[in-house]
Amino acid sequence: xxxxxxxxxLIIGGAEDKTGDKKILKRFVEEAGKKPVVVLTAAxxxxxxxxxxxxEVLQGLGVHDVxxxxxxxxxxxxxxxxxxxxxxxxxVFLTGGDQLRITGLLGGTLLGRSLHNLYEKxxxxxxxxxxxxxxxxxxxxxxxxxxxxxxxxxMAPGLGLLRSIVVDQHFAQRGRIGRxxxxxxxxxxxxxxxxxxxxxxxxxxxxxxSVVGSQTVTVIDASESVASNVSESRPGQPLVLSPVxxxxxxxxxxxxxxxxxxxxxx
Amino acid sequence: xxxxxxxxxLIIGGAEDKTGDKKILKRFVEEAGKKPVVVLTAAxxxxxxxxxxxxEVLQGLGVHDVxxxxxxxxxxxxxxxxxxxxxxxxxVFLTGGDQLRITGLLGGTLLGRSLHNLYEKxxxxxxxxxxxxxxxxxxxxxxxxxxxxxxxxxMAPGLGLLRSIVVDQHFAQRGRIGRxxxxxxxxxxxxxxxxxxxxxxxxxxxxxxSVVGSQTVTVIDASESVASNVSESRPGQPLVLSPVxxxxxxxxxxxxxxxxxxxxxx
Numbered sequence: 001x002x003x004x005x006x007x008x009x010l011i012i013g014g015a016e017d018k019t020g021d022k023k024i025l026k027r028f029v030e031e032a033g034k035k036p037v038v039v040l041t042a043a044x045x046x047x048x049x050x051x052x053x054x055x056e057v058l059q060g061l062g063v064h065d066v067x068x069x070x071x072x073x074x075x076x077x078x079x080x081x082x083x084x085x086x087x088x089x090x091x092v093f094l095t096g097g098d099q100l101r102i103t104g105l106l107g108g109t110l111l112g113r114s115l116h117n118l119y120e121k122x123x124x125x126x127x128x129x130x131x132x133x134x135x136x137x138x139x140x141x142x143x144x145x146x147x148x149x150x151x152x153x154x155m156a157p158g159l160g161l162l163r164s165i166v167v168d169q170h171f172a173q174r175g176r177i178g179r180x181x182x183x184x185x186x187x188x189x190x191x192x193x194x195x196x197x198x199x200x201x202x203x204x205x206x207x208x209x210s211v212v213g214s215q216t217v218t219v220i221d222a223s224e225s226v227a228s229n230v231s232e233s234r235p236g237q238p239l240v241l242s243p244v245x246x247x248x249x250x251x252x253x254x255x256x257x258x259x260x261x262x263x264x265x266x
Numbered sequence: 267x268x269x270x271x272x273x274x275x276l277i278i279g280g281a282e283d284k285t286g287d288k289k290i291l292k293r294f295v296e297e298a299g300k301k302p303v304v305v306l307t308a309a310x311x312x313x314x315x316x317x318x319x320x321x322e323v324l325q326g327l328g329v330h331d332v333x334x335x336x337x338x339x340x341x342x343x344x345x346x347x348x349x350x351x352x353x354x355x356x357x358v359f360l361t362g363g364d365q366l367r368i369t370g371l372l373g374g375t376l377l378g379r380s381l382h383n384l385y386e387k388x389x390x391x392x393x394x395x396x397x398x399x400x401x402x403x404x405x406x407x408x409x410x411x412x413x414x415x416x417x418x419x420x421m422a423p424g425l426g427l428l429r430s431i432v433v434d435q436h437f438a439q440r441g442r443i444g445r446x447x448x449x450x451x452x453x454x455x456x457x458x459x460x461x462x463x464x465x466x467x468x469x470x471x472x473x474x475x476s477v478v479g480s481q482t483v484t485v486i487d488a489s490e491s492v493a494s495n496v497s498e499s500r501p502g503q504p505l506v507l508s509p510v511x512x513x514x515x516x517x518x519x520x521x522x523x524x525x526x527x528x529x530x531x532x
Binding site: 148181262264 | 438493516
């Protein structure tokens with residue numbers, strides 16, 4: 001999204017299909033171009049199982065060189081082998097798990113900086129579930145479904161590959177519109193993007209995204225909201241938001257993140 | 267909402283507080299003015315228990331004459347006793363249960379017409395849960411939570427006290443924004459109103475509503491949506507909606523249903 005970025009982001013709402021037509025993972029491989037791909041399993045407590053699962057699927061889609069990169073501590077994220085492992089890589093995939101494991105392990109490390117460098121130079125960075133949440137500069141870590149309230153969310157700094165945006169995943173399936181509304185109510189400058197399961201946004205270098213997958217993506221834009229009770233209400237109190245501009249977008253529809261407008265299909 | 271209506275509607279998202287400060291039921295009694303009140307238990311399969319519960323709460327709030335009206339068949343809804351039972355009534359309360367029981371039993375009957383007459387003449391008509399859904403001319407009968415899709419909702423004609431509106435209840439608690447979006451996508455002329463539990467809208471004769479209760483009310487206005495895939499998509503396919511104007515309103519906030527605009531608090 002910054003001027004000099006040449007890479008793309010594939011931000012997946014979790015539970016992407018791995019056994020049927022595998023549309024999202026297929027798109028990842030198409031964009032990465034079958035060159036070496038790194039699967040970063042830092043988010044999960046089960047790196048072996050998850051790593052083996054993605055290796056099998058990605059190989060099945062024609063990627064010959066799948067490199068599993070597990071990072072169990074910050075020492076490993078600063079290891080001298082990192083540059084070697086990332087040589088000539090054309091795609092990085094962040095698995096699901098716990099978003100704080102990703103940022104806690106990678107933030108400020110050689111690997112963390114390498115992800116930014118790869119993205120800027122044209123590599124596609126994909127992430128699913130927790131791996132999707134970490135894409136933005138501020139991320140949702142926890143929060144209940146239900147009515148938007150003041151200060152019920154846990155947020156933390158993300159990897160910052162995407163600016164001025166908050167991503168939420170498993171969106172419709174877990175009824176998370178309330179917590180995304182809360183996130184944007186706290187700072188309406190931020191654009192909320194809720195991504196359903198088996199659905200992704202592919203963010204292009206020009207700031208457009210296109211939707212891939214079987215469900216929908218919901219964009220929440222509160223920047224023109226005329227009402228706010230955030231400053232005068234107490235924690236836990238219901239929030240007012242009016243008006244919010246919302247966009248519900250299924251596959252093939254596009255959205256311009258810079259101008260915050262819907263782009264007709266095709 | 268029509269020009270000659272003098273009554274009000276109190277449309278409750280279900281599970282209104284009956285043991286604490288009883289804010290919504292208290293508001294019903296204030297509006298009805300402690301004159302005779304009818305509790306219509308047609309929606310529920312447990313009319314005795316539900317009737318006794320509301321009798322106790324309403325009497326506790328100062329209503330001396332609480333009349334329970336159970337209707338088990340359409341014959342009773344056409345009974346000659348109906349006009350007598352409704353004499354000098356200042357409020358009618360429709361309980362929760364099954365919305366099709368209400369419309370199936372009342373539609374086209376003396377009691378059904380009487381509700382319209384009472385409303386036009388200044389009586390407040392309240393309804394909770396199923397009793398809220400039946401207020402509009404088309405009502406949601408069933409449908410899954412999740413992404414808005416084509417033709418996954420069951421809808422039916424409601425009582426029609428409120429025109430060009432679709433009401434959904436237990437809104438945030440049951441994650442129902444997807445099905446309300448589906449309802450308005452099918453005909454963006456209709457305004458969607460999602461009411462949370464223990465929350466209500468009080469609709470005034472001038473077309474304003476004010477929010478009462480502990481959660482929020484969500485208004486979905488798709489009338490300016492520029493995108494639609496309803497006609498070309500197959501049943502079950504995800505829908506596009508862009509842009510949708512949404513308003514999330516907690517207690518004391520007001521909305522103008524005719525102009526579809528938010529009114530500042532107070």
